Amino acid sequence: MSRTATPGDCGTACQFIKPDYAAMEARVHGRARDESRPNELFFGPFQQMLRARLKAPAEGAQWTGITSRLGERLLETGAVDAVLTMAPDPDDKWKPRPVIVTRAEGMAQVRGMRMGYAPLLALLEPARAAGYKRVAIIGIPCQVHALRHLEEKLGFERLYVIGTPCSDNTTTANFHEFLGLLSDKPDTITYLEFRADYHVELRFDDGRKKAIPFLMLPLSDLRSDFFPLTCRTCVDYTNALADITVGYMAGEGEQWLIVRNDRGAELLALLGDEVATAAPGSSGKRAAPVKGFMANTERAAGGLPLRRMPNFLRPIMGWLMPKVGPKGLEFGRARLEMKAIETVLHLRREAPAKMKNMVPAHVWKLVAPYGIMPGKDEARD
Numbered sequence: 292m293s294r295t296a297t298p299g300d301c302g303t304a305c306q307f308i309k310p311d312y313a314a315m316e317a318r319v320h321g322r323a324r325d326e327s328r329p330n331e332l333f334f335g336p337f338q339q340m341l342r343a344r345l346k347a348p349a350e351g352a353q354w355t356g357i358t359s360r361l362g363e364r365l366l367e368t369g370a371v372d373a374v375l376t377m378a379p380d381p382d383d384k385w386k387p388r389p390v391i392v393t394r395a396e397g398m399a400q401v402r403g404m405r406m407g408y409a410p411l412l413a414l415l416e417p418a419r420a421a422g423y424k425r426v427a428i429i430g431i432p433c434q435v436h437a438l439r440h441l442e443e444k445l446g447f448e449r450l451y452v453i454g455t456p457c458s459d460n461t462t463t464a465n466f467h468e469f470l471g472l473l474s475d476k477p478d479t480i481t482y483l484e485f486r487a488d489y490h491v492e493l494r495f496d497d498g499r500k501k502a503i504p505f506l507m508l509p510l511s512d513l514r515s516d517f518f519p520l521t522c523r524t525c526v527d528y529t530n531a532l533a534d535i536t537v538g539y540m541a542g543e544g545e546q547w548l549i550v551r552n553d554r555g556a557e558l559l560a561l562l563g564d565e566v567a568t569a570a571p572g573s574s575g576k577r578a579a580p581v582k583g584f585m586a587n588t589e590r591a592a593g594g595l596p597l598r599r600m601p602n603f604l605r606p607i608m609g610w611l612m613p614k615v616g617p618k619g620l621e622f623g624r625a626r627l628e629m630k631a632i633e634t635v636l637h638l639r640r641e642a643p644a645k646m647k648n649m650v651p652a653h654v655w656k657l658v659a660p661y662g663i664m665p666g667k668d669e670a671r672d
């Protein structure tokens with residue numbers, strides 16, 4: 292937004308200044324998250340949650356390609372003139388580059404996840420100037436928050452918002468550093484995902500695959516500011532202001548859809564029987580792992596939560612966790628509570644004066660079961 296004709300909008304639209312999720316959810320979805328409905332406190336307002344996969348997975352997609360296929364279907368059916376999203380930079384496949392896609396075939400090039408930041412919303416003015424009136428945008432939560440602030444002013448005839456969850460992002464340069472710790476030939480890595488079974492999956496250009504348990508990751512070798520404070524204190528993991536959120540966190544090895552409003556339902560319907568869906572599962576108990584995470588975050592004193600565990604135990608725990616740890620929706624709820632705990636602990640340490648504005652009421656409710664309460668001047672009135 293700082294690159295648009297009205298950079299001053301950053302002051303109100305930025306998620307990291309004074310977000311008002313209750314008011315924005317009410318405006319976008321017709322109602323704010325309703326705590327009497329199971330799971331809305333965690334995942335935001337929704338009509339339907341599903342475990343899902345494309346029956347024919349798209350090549351090059353991060354999971355089965357539901358996200359990019361939605362964009363493709365919108366273009367194929369003429370529902371939109373353009374889709375604003377991220378393509379890989381021609382000089383660095385891990386660097387996101389904002390693009391305006393106007394032909395359905397063009398969506399194939401944007402498939403896959405890239406770690407990094409790029410000015411997606413700077414394309415809104417060029418899209419409008421090009422005469423595109425019906426537009427879709429695929430974005431991570433911080434992009435969607437700002438977009439929702441601008442939406443009315445932009446005056447598009449129709450706007451579809453497809454969101455993905457985002458736990459932590461970092462610069463592409465930092466990401467390359469991480470890849471360098473995972474392999475002695477980092478340039479050969481073509482795919483990376485933090486899976487819901489507590490493993491990072493890597494794929495290589497010779498077709499090899501490797502799954503590394505989270506506990507075995509070389510996180511302690513990364514700088515404490517590897518993830519910026521904004522990502523460490525983000526209160527919108529699930530992209531609550533999108534029409535539909537397409538992720539994997541609660542999908543138990545498949546994808547996870549959160550259909551939030553009628554437009555989201557319209558998007559899902561575009562996939563017809565290309566998509567297989569089921570009710571999401573849930574098992575295990577999250578309290579102990581969340582408490583463990585909280586203790587580690589406290590001990591890490593602002594850095595990445597390091598497990599104080601003897602090295603010989605790590606492979607055993609890495610093997611055990613996918614079997615006994617929380618799964619499906621319970622895993623999703625665990626991650627939401629962990630993110631909420633991180634928000635409070637990191638802000639208290641690094642930017643206490645910002646807490647009152649940056650921590651919405653729903654976050655305080657997520658951390659309360661773990662004994663974290665707002666201190667004086669920390670919560671909004």
Ligand SMILES: Cc1cc2nc3c(=O)[nH]c(=O)nc-3n(C[C@H](O)[C@H](O)[C@H](O)COP(=O)(O)OP(=O)(O)OC[C@H]3O[C@@H](n4cnc5c(N)ncnc54)[C@H](O)[C@@H]3O)c2cc1C
Nearest residue numbers: 352353354355356357358359377403405457458538539540
């Ligand atoms: C930084 C990051 C962190 C994420 N963390 C989680 C998580 O913790 N839990 C979870 O469930 N899901 C997370 N996701 C989403 C997940 O990686 C998949 O993108 C999602 O499940 C969709 O899979 P797909 O096969 O449908 O996507 P595809 O059909 O392959 O399409 C992926 C879409 O994501 C867009 N994209 C790729 N990189 C970026 C980027 N850097 N910024 C903005 N858009 C981008 C592409 O342009 C494309 O439109 C994250 C995504 C990103 C970018």
